[in-house]
Amino acid sequence: MPQSIDKLFEIKPTGLKPSPGKLLIASPFLHDGYFGRSVVLVVEHNDEGTVGLILNKPKDVTISSNFHFNMKELKIFTGGPVSEDRMHILHRKAHLIDDSLTIVDDLCWGGDFDQITQFVESGVVKLKDFRFLIGYSGWSAGQLEAELNENSWVVMNAFDWDELLKLQDRKLWTKAVEILGFDYKHWLQLPTHPLDN
Numbered sequence: 001m002p003q004s005i006d007k008l009f010e011i012k013p014t015g016l017k018p019s020p021g022k023l024l025i026a027s028p029f030l031h032d033g034y035f036g037r038s039v040v041l042v043v044e045h046n047d048e049g050t051v052g053l054i055l056n057k058p059k060d061v062t063i064s065s066n067f068h069f070n071m072k073e074l075k076i077f078t079g080g081p082v083s084e085d086r087m088h089i090l091h092r093k094a095h096l097i098d099d100s101l102t103i104v105d106d107l108c109w110g111g112d113f114d115q116i117t118q119f120v121e122s123g124v125v126k127l128k129d130f131r132f133l134i135g136y137s138g139w140s141a142g143q144l145e146a147e148l149n150e151n152s153w154v155v156m157n158a159f160d161w162d163e164l165l166k167l168q169d170r171k172l173w174t175k176a177v178e179i180l181g182f183d184y185k186h187w188l189q190l191p192t193h194p195l196d197n
Contacts, residue, residue: 011027011154012184013148013151014156014180016156016157018042018050018144018145018148020042020044020045020103021041021104021158022042022045022155022158023041023155023157024040024153025156025173025176025177026038026040026152027153027187029151029152030152034054034080034137037056037170037173037192038054038055038056038057038173039055039172039176040053040137040153041053041055041158043109049143049144050139050144051136051139052137052139053080056167056169056172057077058076058077059134074127075132075168076132077132077133077134078134079135079136079137080137082138083135084135086136087113087132087133088109088110088136089113089131090107090130090133090165091107091111092129092161092165093111093130094108094111096115096119097119099111099112105161107161154184159175
């Protein structure tokens, strides 16, 4: 029997709450230049609000620098619409990089950028070990909870960190939806702008 229209638009909460290390998966009905079909990593969540970084939105930018490594290999991502003049870094090299803040497990946020470039130039680490992002995503107190109640997002546990930091573009959103399981598989069949059809 074909699924009813109401069933297609129904979103089942996972029961998980936002916290550092959790992922926010955008509903296919969330239309936004930044957040449409995005996967957002929560890096901070407290009574004052939430900070997250979009993981799957590559940004076409040129960075001028005196780095000795091949800048063509440096991929930049959009972390969100807030403070787009600042760079954020995700990595799993806290044992090497000073000033790294642990989000969860061995996943870290930030660190000494000069030290990172020095280690890349000397071959101690590789560029692919890091995710560079411009800007961040921010929610004031209660704002994210309101958006969750509006079914704009689904909260899920993160899966393999290596895969999370390797997959790009729509592939990461698709992978996350597949992991969410049966109740969400119809999302993969919906067009990019389902409400326009």
